[in-house]
Structure formats: structure tokens, C-alpha cells
Amino acid sequence: MNTSTPTTARINPSTWNAPFRFDHxxxxxxxxxxxxxxxxxxxxxxxxxxxxxxxxxQLSLAVHHVEEILARVGMTLADTFSLTIYTTDIAATLAAYEALTERLDAHDATPPAALVGVAALALPGLAVEITAQAGR
Known part of the structure; x- marks a missing residue:
């Protein structure tokens, strides 16, 4: 069951977030x-x-892994109600953000999200890591 039905109210007091495909x-x-x-x-x-x-x-593959997990339980990115993208390089991640937004667009998904800069991730060489919450 897709939770991005007309009963989901998208709340956006401003519009700067639209290109990043997330709702406030x-x-x-x-x-x-x-x-x-x-x-x-x-x-x-x-x-x-x-x-x-x-x-x-790295961003593309991380999103792919999120989608794989969602699919295992019959969900898509449209069922996601929260994303956190951790990165060691904010500028490079923003430059590559289309790898995420194209996947979100495919499902008309705009989950509330945060992009967080960190000094390092769990494994050497990682630049991006994504956590998510979804529901139905």
C-alpha cells in the first residue's frame, strides 16, 4: 500500500526545497x-x-540499496517518510544530487530529508551513506 495518497499532507512554508525533492x-x-x-x-x-x-x-548505489530493501517488503520510495543523507563532501554530494532526485521523481516521492556533513563514515573510502524510514 502506497502511503503517498491524497491523505498525505505536504507542508512547505517555502519553496527552496523543491529542487531537492523533499518536503519540510x-x-x-x-x-x-x-x-x-x-x-x-x-x-x-x-x-x-x-x-x-x-x-x-556512491550516491546512486546507496539509493539503489535503499530501494532494494523497500522492494523486499513491497514498498517504494513513495512509502519513505524520512531520509538522512550523510556525506563527507557536501559540495560533491549536492553536485551529484540528481542521482537521488531522479529516483524520488520516479515515485513522486518528497520525503522530509536532511543532508548532513560528517568527518568520516564507517568504512574508509565511503563518501555517502543513507538512512531511511518508511511505513504503510
Whole structure:
């Protein structure tokens, strides 16, 4: 069941956020189930970092991993009600942000989100990690 139905109220007191495909807030009906997704990054099935030095490729693969987890429980990015994108390079991540927005656009998803600059991530060579919460 997709939770981005007409019953979801998108709350945006300003519009600067629109190009980044997130709402300042959303008022949704209470979900029956909540999926919490741990940090997803540009790693292979053995946890080895992929695309070191390529923030766009890392962002794309991290989003792909989030989508894979959502799909395993019959959800999409439209069911996501919160995203946090952690990065060691804000400027490079913003330059590559289309890797995320094109996926959000495909599902007409605008979950409240935060882009957070950090000194380092869990594995050397990682530049991006995404956590998410979804519900239905």
C-alpha cells in the first residue's frame, strides 16, 4: 500500500526545497508498519567499498540499496517518510544530487530529508551513506 495518497499532507512554508525533492514536513495517517533502514552505502555484498572517489556513483548505489530493501517488503520510495543523507563532501554530494532526485521523481516521492556533513563514515573510502524510514 502506497502511503503517498491524497491523505498525505505536504507542508512547505517555502519553496527552496523543491529542487531537492523533499518536503519540510508531511502529515500522514499513522502507519500499521514502520520500516527502519540502517545506513546504506556504496558497498558490495561482502561490504567492500565500491566507487571510491566517485560521489555520484556512491550516491546512486546507496539509493539503489535503499530501494532494494523497500522492494523486499513491497514498498517504494513513495512509502519513505524520512531520509538522512550523510556525506563527507557536501559540495560533491549536492553536485551529484540528481542521482537521488531522479529516483524520488520516479515515485513522486518528497520525503522530509536532511543532508548532513560528517568527518568520516564507517568504512574508509565511503563518501555517502543513507538512512531511511518508511511505513504503510
Amino acid at each position: 514536513a508531511q502529515l500522514r495517517p499513522a502507519p500499521r508498519e514502520v520500516l527502519t533502514i540502517a545506513g546504506q552505502a556504496s558497498v558490495d555484498d561482502d561490504g567492500r567499498v565500491l566507487h571510491e572517489g566517485d560521489v555520484a556513483a
